[in-house]
Amino acid sequence: MAEVGESSGAKSPQEIWAKLVPSDSRHSDVEIKSDEIVICSVIRLSSFDEHAWCTIKRNSDLCSATLQNKSSTAILADEAVIHNGDTIDIRCGSEIIPGPDREGYLRYRFKVMPRPETSQKQLKICIDVDHAKCSICLSVWHDVVTVAPCFHNFCNGCFSEWLRRSQEKRSSVLCPQCRAVVQFAGRNHFLHYIGEDILKADSSLKRSDEEVATLDSCASIQSNLVIKSGKKLGRKRSYSPLHEDDHSVELPCPQCGTESGGFRCDHNTIHLQCHACGGMMPSRPPATTVPQHCLGCDRAFCGAYWHAHRVTGTGSHAMCRVETFQPISERTISRIPFWAHEKNRHEQDITEKCIRQMGRTLQDVITEWITKFNNREIDRTRMPLNHAERITSGTHLCNDCYEKLVSFLLYWYRISMPKNLLPPDALAREDCWYGYACRTQHHNEEHARKRNHVCRPTRGSNF
CATH class of the missing domain: 3.30.40 (Herpes Virus-1)
Incomplete structure (x- = not known):
C-alpha cells in the first residue's frame, strides 16, 4: 500500500510556510499555506479515494506546529505513536508516517520554510511580569526611567519623588533597589512600549486613573538627567x-x-x-x-x-541559612533530583534501582563522580551550568545548580554502566534515536518508558 499526501482547502497565493517532503522523490511535496490545514492521503487500491489523515496547525512561535491524527488508525511522528484525535508538537525535521508501521507507508519530513527576506520580521519577547515592575511601587512600570550605572528601572513618578527626597537629605542619590550611587537617569522608550504591551495583554495589572494621574504629577524626568553628588551645604555633622x-x-x-x-x-x-x-x-x-x-x-x-x-x-x-550556598564538597544529597535524565521519571527509577542493587547510596555515587569531575575525567560540553570549566569540588553553588550538577553526573554514571548491571526490563529496551535530546519523552508516557533515553543521539541536530 502506498500513500500520497495532499493538502485540502482553498487554493490561494498565500505564503508557503511549511512542506511535507516525501522520502520517495517520485512524489511531490505537500505545500502548507494556511495556518491550519487538513492533510489527505490518496490510497491506491482499486480506486483513488481521499482520506484525511492529519491536521497541521501552525504554532504561535512560527517555527513549529501541532499535528492531530484524523485517521482511524495510529500514525507515527518522531517514533511516537499518535492515536485518533491525539496531538503532538512537530518541528522542522520531524519524521511523520501516516500509519502505525514504518513499512508500507510513505514517510514525510516536516520542513519549515525560511521567511522571505523582504517580509517584515516580528520579534516576540517573553518576559516575566515580575521583571517589569517598579521596585518602589511594585506595579508594572509607568513612563519607565532607567538609572545608571546599575541600570535598574522605575516609574518616572516613583523615582522622581525618591530623587527629590534624597537630594533634600543626602549628599548622594542611591538606587532604591541596589543602593548604588546614581549618576544618571533617563526615560527608557523601549521598556515603555514593553510595559504597555504587558498591560494590553493583562488588563488586571492596570492602575486606576487616579494612580496614573498622581504618578504623572510627580514625574520630573523629561530628558536625560545627570545627577551630581557631593557634600551638602548646611550639614553641621558628618553623615x-x-x-x-x-x-x-x-x-x-x-x-x-x-x-x-x-x-x-x-x-x-x-x-x-x-x-x-x-x-x-x-x-x-x-x-x-x-x-x-x-x-x-x-x-x-x-x-x-x-x-x-x-x-x-x-x-x-x-x-x-548557610545551606543555600555551599561548596560542592560539603553538600549531601539523598534523592535523585527532578532535573535528572531530562526529567524522565522512568529513567530516574532505573538509576535508583541500579544504585540500590549495587548496595550503594546516592551519596556514594555522587561522591565518586565528583572526584572524577574534579580530576577532569568527564567531558563538560553538555554541563547545564555557566562557567563550566571553572567549577571544581570547592566551588560554591546554590541548591538549584547543585541539583543540575548531580543530574549531569548521573547521566555519566548511567552511560558508563555495563549493560549487564541494568534491571532486566531496562536492558530489553532499544535506544531512542534522539537519545537525551528526545522531545517526545516529555509528553508521551509510553515512548518515555519503552525506549532508552540515557544515550547519545544518532539522529537530529545533536548528532
Whole structure:
C-alpha cells in the first residue's frame, strides 16, 4: 500500500510556510499555506479515494506546529505513536508516517520554510511580569526611567519623588533597589512600549486613573538627567546612617552602620540582593571575601557571606541559612533530583534501582563522580551550568545548580554502566534515536518508558 499526501482547502497565493517532503522523490511535496490545514492521503487500491489523515496547525512561535491524527488508525511522528484525535508538537525535521508501521507507508519530513527576506520580521519577547515592575511601587512600570550605572528601572513618578527626597537629605542619590550611587537617569522608550504591551495583554495589572494621574504629577524626568553628588551645604555633622529615620532606607544590611569582619558600609557601597531570601549584603571584591555569586547561574546568595562573618538574621534583615550556598564538597544529597535524565521519571527509577542493587547510596555515587569531575575525567560540553570549566569540588553553588550538577553526573554514571548491571526490563529496551535530546519523552508516557533515553543521539541536530 502506498500513500500520497495532499493538502485540502482553498487554493490561494498565500505564503508557503511549511512542506511535507516525501522520502520517495517520485512524489511531490505537500505545500502548507494556511495556518491550519487538513492533510489527505490518496490510497491506491482499486480506486483513488481521499482520506484525511492529519491536521497541521501552525504554532504561535512560527517555527513549529501541532499535528492531530484524523485517521482511524495510529500514525507515527518522531517514533511516537499518535492515536485518533491525539496531538503532538512537530518541528522542522520531524519524521511523520501516516500509519502505525514504518513499512508500507510513505514517510514525510516536516520542513519549515525560511521567511522571505523582504517580509517584515516580528520579534516576540517573553518576559516575566515580575521583571517589569517598579521596585518602589511594585506595579508594572509607568513612563519607565532607567538609572545608571546599575541600570535598574522605575516609574518616572516613583523615582522622581525618591530623587527629590534624597537630594533634600543626602549628599548622594542611591538606587532604591541596589543602593548604588546614581549618576544618571533617563526615560527608557523601549521598556515603555514593553510595559504597555504587558498591560494590553493583562488588563488586571492596570492602575486606576487616579494612580496614573498622581504618578504623572510627580514625574520630573523629561530628558536625560545627570545627577551630581557631593557634600551638602548646611550639614553641621558628618553623615551617619544610624541617624536616619526614613524607614531605615540607609540600612539595607547589618554592615550598614555596624562594623563586621573588619568592614563597614558607607554611602558609596553597592549592595547585592540575595536571590533566595531577598536580603541585602554589600558587594565585596572576590579577592577580599567569600563568594557571593553562584558560579553556575551568576545569581547572588547571602548565606555563605553572613556565615563567614558570624552574623545571624534579625527581624529587620532577611538572611539565608548557610545551606543555600555551599561548596560542592560539603553538600549531601539523598534523592535523585527532578532535573535528572531530562526529567524522565522512568529513567530516574532505573538509576535508583541500579544504585540500590549495587548496595550503594546516592551519596556514594555522587561522591565518586565528583572526584572524577574534579580530576577532569568527564567531558563538560553538555554541563547545564555557566562557567563550566571553572567549577571544581570547592566551588560554591546554590541548591538549584547543585541539583543540575548531580543530574549531569548521573547521566555519566548511567552511560558508563555495563549493560549487564541494568534491571532486566531496562536492558530489553532499544535506544531512542534522539537519545537525551528526545522531545517526545516529555509528553508521551509510553515512548518515555519503552525506549532508552540515557544515550547519545544518532539522529537530529545533536548528532
